[in-house]
Amino acid sequence: MDFDIETWVKVAAFAGGGIAMGFGAIGAAIGEGFTAAEANEAISRNPGESGDIFKTMLVGQAIAESASIFALVIAMILLFTDFNANSVVTVSVLFAAGLSMGLGAIGSGVGSGFPAGAACKGMSRQPKISGRLTTNMLIGSAVCQTPAIFALVTSFILLFTNFTGRPVSPTWAAILGAGLASGLGAIGSGLGGGLVAGASCDGISRQPLAATPVTNVMLLGQAVTQTTAIYGLLVSFILMFKTFPATDLLAPPMALLAAGLCMGIGAIGPGVGEGFTARSAVEGIAKNEAATADLTRVMLVGQAVAESTGIYALVVALVLIFVV
């Protein structure tokens, strides 16, 4: 058995496909299980609404699964496409595409389970507003998928960009770093966005009159929660599209890999933390609509402070790319 470059490209495609679908299956399964658990609890509370609750559970689970389906698409492409470029960069590209999509699907999968569960529970509490709750759940879950979509964009750009002509030595590390930055970076934001959307479905079921400000602030909170995932996307774009000079040393490639890792891991915490902030703000607005303006302002300032560690990670990643 000899390991020539064609074999390595195949190995990377298979490993990438496995990683994409393996990691990609984690989040959606947890989210869907949570939804089903909440639906069971809701039906036990109000068995008369079991038909509506069952339907909402299925719709919510279908949306929570979309992150996993993105991972399935990437895994299928990796497994069934013939990649006949024979360079070490291709090996790294295939592996990074799998990593990005697999890791990126975790957060959004778990996150979009929360609004679906809260919507089921809310329906048992307030059967009359099931239409408004379903709309809110759909909007919240769709925005929850944004980080997974960013990871998907990175994977596709990796797979369909022509990297021939780039020097092998730092490029392989830059590409791996790009995959890690958007993949890991999507975890926290997906989870945090789900917390916000869940709280808003809960809030609407408690106080249907406050539905409009609750949905608006939910969208705002989710959007700000996604900021660190966007930094991850930004760093991976820089790593993918900048041409780095060839080098024989080990240090420059490692700096690029570290930039991706730094941004990816650094984005997890702020994403979840900002989700907590926005969740409480949304809960507060449902309880006391008159305080919407104050709650929104404090939420934005709190999120900005929680995000500062994500900005430190961005600064360090940019220093690693451009300075070191």
Next chain:
Amino acid sequence: MGDLGRLHQLIVPFFGHNMTFNIEPIIMTWIVMTILILFGFLASRKKSLLPGPLQVVGELFVAQLYGLADDALDKELSKKYAPLICALFMFLVLSNWLGIIPHLEEPTKDLNTPLSLGLMGFVIAHVAGIRVKGLKKYISAYFEPMFFMMPLNLIGELAKVVSIAFRLFGNIMGGSIIILVVSYLTYSVILPPFLNAFFGLFVGTIQAFVFTMLTVVYISVQVK
């Protein structure tokens, strides 16, 4: 699949520099602008107490978005910026919906469109901040809570432009890539219309609204 990421560019030499024009987004932007101007003309041509269908749609947009501006800004500023907010939302919504028509594509799929709109919002927000608070108070806001936080505050402000632009771009681009790839894998059977409805109409509307609301919030944060 071959046309993924292919772009027609017009490169014009200009005093030693090359100016690059992405032709498709420009044409699509002009189409959106034409439709919007036509819509505005037709909706307001025969204004009456008993509104026609186009006037109803126009009034719906204006009333909702003026309300959004009223919630975030005080009366005087809201009157000033509400037309901008309204125009921004209508442009973005129509841009994001354009992709569901075959042979047309979303101008927001090109990073240049969201980035320039984000920059526009950034400049407007900061000019409004300087006008309302005065230059001294505006600058001193960067030195809070401690003077050495200035570089990080500055990066935080610039990162807002990046985040607002990439959020729209990533969602629209991701949606169109998914539609393209799934259509290719399933030989365009059954699935594409549903995907177009979800990513084009639903996600497109949500993201247009998020972009608009963030622009309003950026202005309101600066003026307070």
